[in-house]
Amino acid sequence: MSLHGILIIDLLGLVFAVWILNLVRTQRLHLGYALLWLAAVAGAMLLVSAAPLRALVTRAVGALFPASALALLAFAFIFFVLILFSVQMSALTRRQSELVKALAREAMREDERSDD
Numbered sequence: 844m845s846l847h848g849i850l851i852i853d854l855l856g857l858v859f860a861v862w863i864l865n866l867v868r869t870q871r872l873h874l875g876y877a878l879l880w881l882a883a884v885a886g887a888m889l890l891v892s893a894a895p896l897r898a899l900v901t902r903a904v905g906a907l908f909p910a911s912a913l914a915l916l917a918f919a920f921i922f923f924v925l926i927l928f929s930v931q932m933s934a935l936t937r938r939q940s941e942l943v944k945a946l947a948r949e950a951m952r953e954d955e956r957s958d959d
Contacts, residue, residue, distance in 0.1 A: 844891065844897065844909055844910070848891075849891055849892055852887070852888065852891045853888050853891065853892060856884045856885075856887060856888040857888075859880070859884050860881060860884050860885075863877050863880050863881055863884070864877070864881075879924070879927075883920055887913075887917075890913065890916070891913070897909045897912075897913075900912050900913075900916070904916075
């Protein structure tokens with residue numbers, strides 16, 4: 844990977860890190876998700892910047908080019924995050940359903956009290 848490409852990726856990584864920290868500061872991003880994203884950004888920057896590590900990962904995944912190995916890792920990370928978000932959305936859906944049921948039971952009790 845060229846020095847120019849490494850510098851651009853590292854600069855983008857720094858921009859993303861500042862953006863993530865700002866989202867946490869303004870409470871628009873949960874700290875747990877922010878830590879996940881910051882770890883991914885730091886890992887990508889380290890992987891791109893350290894030539895021996897980049898070569899090791901390229902050999903480990905059986906790729907011919909470092910960009911192919913990085914793309915594979917990026918796809919795996921995206922898949923992981925999609926599954927994580929799906930689990931969180933499922934939990935929110937379950938909580939919403941429980942809340943609606945509880946509100947319906949409460950409304951029925953109110954109706955019964957008013958009929959008496």
